[in-house]
Amino acid sequence: MQVKFILPALSESDSPFWRPIKYSLFPPLGLATLAAYLDPDDDVKLVDQHVEELTLDDCPDLVAIEVYITNAFRSYQIADYYRSKGSYVILGGIHVTSLPDEAILHADSIFIGPAEESFPRFLKDFKNKQTQKKYSSVIRTIQDLPPVRRDLIKRNRYLVPNSIVVSRGCPHSCSFCYKESFFEGGKSFYVQKVDSALAEIERLKGRHLYFLDDHLLGNPKFAESLFDGMMGMDRVFQGAATVESILKGNLIEKAAKAGLRSLFVGFETFSPENLKQSNKSQNMDKDYRKAIQRLHDLGIMINGSFVFGLDNDNTDVFKRTVDWGIENAITTATYHILTPYPGTALYKTMESEGRILNRNWDLYDTRHVVYKTNLLSASELEAGYKWSYNEFYKWSNIFKASLKHDSLKHSVKHLFYTGGWKKFEPIWNFIIKTKGLNHMLPLLETILAKVVKKPANKEKLEITKKQQSLIPNFESY
């Protein structure tokens, strides 16, 4: 049987002439996971349109497409095309789960929720020519997954080919997050067997790993055993966790000892009213600065996530948020315009209040305003969002933030990581075009090497007049 797995390019990333590095970071692990359920003699292709051309001159027996909100329209076009040629087309993913009635018009079968159990069920039906229109996830477990088909992944096209997922979902329920709708009707947070996760790690070449789990510390018992098992593996890794989990117990120390070097943290907002609107109780009354200090003391870099446009935000939110990130030496900041994704609690609330202004899914990319705002106008919000990115990633502010660290080595790492991430897009574009991303991995591993902190009497680095004079004026770069 010929099978083609496709991840269509997101609407914001589809220029063949300009490929920002963030679209060449991770391979489509979900599709490679499902491919593991096929027979060894099936002819399988996996095409990620973010990093390669999608050719349409074939007619596979089965075409499986992963649908996100901003690739939905493109996914439907591809699906319609292959169906017209006679292929059997299945659609799955977050957007299909949120809007099954929309997706079903473009597919022979659709998948609701995670597909680890429903996809093998479908394959059996497909072979017996008894397929159903809709496959919903019934049993939720990832305890006995077959090894991910990493042989289908073109490693040299990605900066981070060693991405890995050891859990599904998250123990929290933020109102703007897809998590609740994707896992509706069953368990919404579950983990792999520790031994299987460690075996998967052992299979990955090189030192660097990126855990794509929504919350790597979400199940402390599992995380502790995982980190214990990783001691001595000589790995460096990145992941995501909440403010609460950083402050609680000593799990974060264990993670650092096992090789955690950079963490994505959803700070989102400083306003208690906004946290309440977001149902983000795990951030409520938590000392963000203390969490940051703890990460800095452990030599862990921080990618802070912030949302603009919650109902209590007004025009001063942008400067306050950017200044705070610089002052607290956040390594990279990810800003988002609040986006009410279909299926989320936020969407339902806004829809009931008549606040959804736009259902063009291509614009649901967290850069556009698609709902009726409260204290800010839509144009203020979009302008403030753009200003925040430009301001945070000015060379002078990158230098300023990096010099806030206690150790010179940490400052240098900060500078290289942030500068490398945001200031050299033309070089990244060239490397992507020449398919050389994989060669950059040793550099990333070096930047993520451990910072050994001096125990006492360390002088806090201040920006002296002399250092300030060394800051180049690259704003117009």
Ligand code: SF4
């Ligand atoms: S903590 Fe993150 S992953 Fe979990 S529900 Fe909130 S936004 Fe989603």
